[in-house]
Amino acid sequence: MKFTIAVVLIAFLSPLAEFLLPWWTIAVAAFLVALVIEQRPGKAFLSGFLGVTLFWCSDILFKDFSNAHLLSAKLAKLFHLPGYPIFIAVCVLLGALPAGLASLSGALLRAKPPRRKY
């Protein structure tokens, strides 16, 4: 549940951050959410990664489809990638990875480590 909340919160807060601030504030958002919501480190990483993936991937796919892949196909060639889907995946990864790391860092830096429930 906390995981889901974290993912949704990041997916919601990162666009808000980017609305006014540079792209990398998505990582700051992921960091802050992980700092607030108690999670195990692995899940925290995943929440940052998935939260930003939700945002970036949906926005990119929307723009790419309404553009009929004209731009992504060209950029894929420019960067010598095998096709536009790979270019899109790389783009998403470039946002998700720093966000995941930031969430992981946030979870680890939390004052109280989460207790495991058995």
Next chain:
Amino acid sequence: MRKVFGVFTGLLAAALVYVLDNPIPLKTGSLPALGRLADPIAGCWANAEPANKDFGYELKFPGLHKPAAVWLDTRLVPHIHAADNHDAYYLEGYLHATFRLWQMDMQTRAAAGRISEVIGAKGLEYDRRQRRKGMVYGAENCVKAIEASPETKEMAEAYAEGINSYIALLKPKDYPLEYKLMGFVPEKWTTIKTALMLKLMADDLTGYSEQIPMTYLRDHLPDSLLNLYYPTRNEGASPVIPAGMAFEAAGHVPPQAPPHPFVKFDGSVAGTAAGSLRDDHEGIGSNNWAIGGARTRSGSAILCNDPHLGLSLPSLWYEVQLQTPDMNVYGVSLPGAPGVVIGFNDSVAWGFTNNYRDVKDFYAIKTVPGNKGMYIFNGKAVPFTQRVEHILVAGGDAVDDTVNYTVHGPVMYDEHFKEPNGFPLPLAVCWMAHRPSNELKAFYLLNRAKSYQDYTDAISFYDCPAQNIAFADRHGSVAIWGQGQFTDAWKEQGRYIMDGSDSSTLWQADIPKKLNPHVLNPERGYVSSANQTVTDSTYPYNYSGYFTEFRAWRINEVLDNLHDATIWDMFALQNDTRSILARHVLPIMLQRLPENVGMTDKDAYVALKSWDYNVTADSKPGLFFQVWWHCLYHALWDARFKAVPDGLLPSTERTMHLLEAGVEPQNIGADGPVAFSFKQAADSIAKLAKLGKTTWYEAKNTSVRHLAKLDGFGVEHIKTGGWGNTVNAMKGDHGPSWRMVVEMGAHIDANGVYPGGQSGNPGSKYYSDFLNFWTEGKYYKLLFLPNTDNASDPAIKYTITANP
């Protein structure tokens, strides 16, 4: 421990962000800031234009005088309807910026020698060359001329205002994609940038020069061979002004050449940089022609123009219609300059080809030993005027390059910037493009011309680059002027590097422009030009130049035999790929080819014997001939000129004439050069076939590349026939940059196409949407709207309502 990991991963995330937020230098170029680029909000995805984007809107334009409308048609051509000149050029600037901002910004930076600002130190050599040839100096002089005329001052300033009004709307996310990829930002537009754009064209069209190689050749060859290989007039030319026309000022006596005009150096100089050969500049150029009403089916004049320039995306041209109360003009404009360059209005149509009369000369400068600030002129030491060029370098320190200006012009080459082939003396360049001239005024007036008289008044402002300007009106008249500013040269002035230490070699008086070669309604019923020799030998002024003849021979041959011409005939001629060269030399080549050698490649040999000399895209004999001729040309000349520094080979025309006359300059191979080159060609063709290239178009690879040569942003292996010496002059990266056919009848029937699209955005569906039509030789009907406040045409798709 947990906290340590936390800090560590936090730092890792920050480091990753840092890496992704900054460009990464590589051995070849650099990677853009990848995180910024990948960002869906402000990165490349912001440039992914929705395929169904609505280009219509209503907007307040600061500084606009009155409400105006821009109607965009289905091909996204804007039809600007404005209340006055200011508003028309303001909106033209706004639209150029909207669709082509990166291109015009980049090209004017390139013109000014400011590439290093963007790409770093590897642009320095280019930048220094631009500065040293006086590009900025010329543009500054041009600005003075533009601002001295109230009309063009207003035109240039309103245009800049429009561009800047667009830039002011932009947030970084809105910047054209190339800015994001190359990591720089748009800058404010001023008149100097427009002037630089004009100078970029002048450099492209008149920057070519052969004086340096000719100087070496003169010292290498006996006079008899020099004149045989490099005649001062092309033999058999079919000139722009039909032979036999009487010229005004026929009584003019040209000035006498001074006794020792050319620089001499001792024999030790020759051979310093031997081994670099250069082909003649075969087939650089353009075609235009206009057929008078007497020879067309409709009885109306037809004007055609296809300027051959570097092919690139975004395209060099941008189609536009401009309407004000005193003007209704349609044509192609140059993003970076206001007005229409090639086009037509309610009354007249006009088109350009380059007039290759030489307007750029080199002078050897005699330095003063021990005094770097002086040079010798007329026996006295004279100080240079020094101009410090401050070149900014991305990621490095700025460089100051001091350029010495002489009475002739800037010293382009000296010990600080060596001539590429090692010419040992400092060379100053004297170039018509340095002078204050106002070509914008010519465009301004041409766009409004109503008659032949208006056209001649307009082009009287046209100085450089010299052009053959064809004309047609709606009464069936046609004309052509070989227009530009020229000087009254003595014989052979500027053929070799001149001695810059003596005033006797200075450029002579200007020839009054009204005495430039021209013809109105010639007897033959049409005018035409294709970069060939301008006049027959009876023209009373001396001139030299870099003329090519093949396309003119073909065009005039077709037009001489054409009666009842229609626009369909014109389309066919613009797309004609018959090789005059092949028709002349192939029979000789086949005749001199021993049968047994020919039979070593029987298929090709047989196909060539029945070939129709048409270099079509799919042609196999066409491919074989082109390769064979290339091999033969080099077999004939290379060995002889290898020892000459900057070895300029004789022209294709000359080589053809020598072969026809039975002269074989070089004997090579056991069976002579023809057999030798046939075997070479057969080998090359076999190698090409292994690569899967069996037809002409696959081998020649006509491409329209991105202006910054970005992979994937251009189109390669375009299926087109032709070569530089056929009318459809499709070379590797040069070709018909705009094809226009306009019938000036009761109804103006205008047709055109260019290899690109109206949008410069690689993420737009309008980026290269004309390319297929262009490749296939098809044309769009150009929508020429009547000059009314409420345009209604089914082809109008979007409307921009512009309010002050």
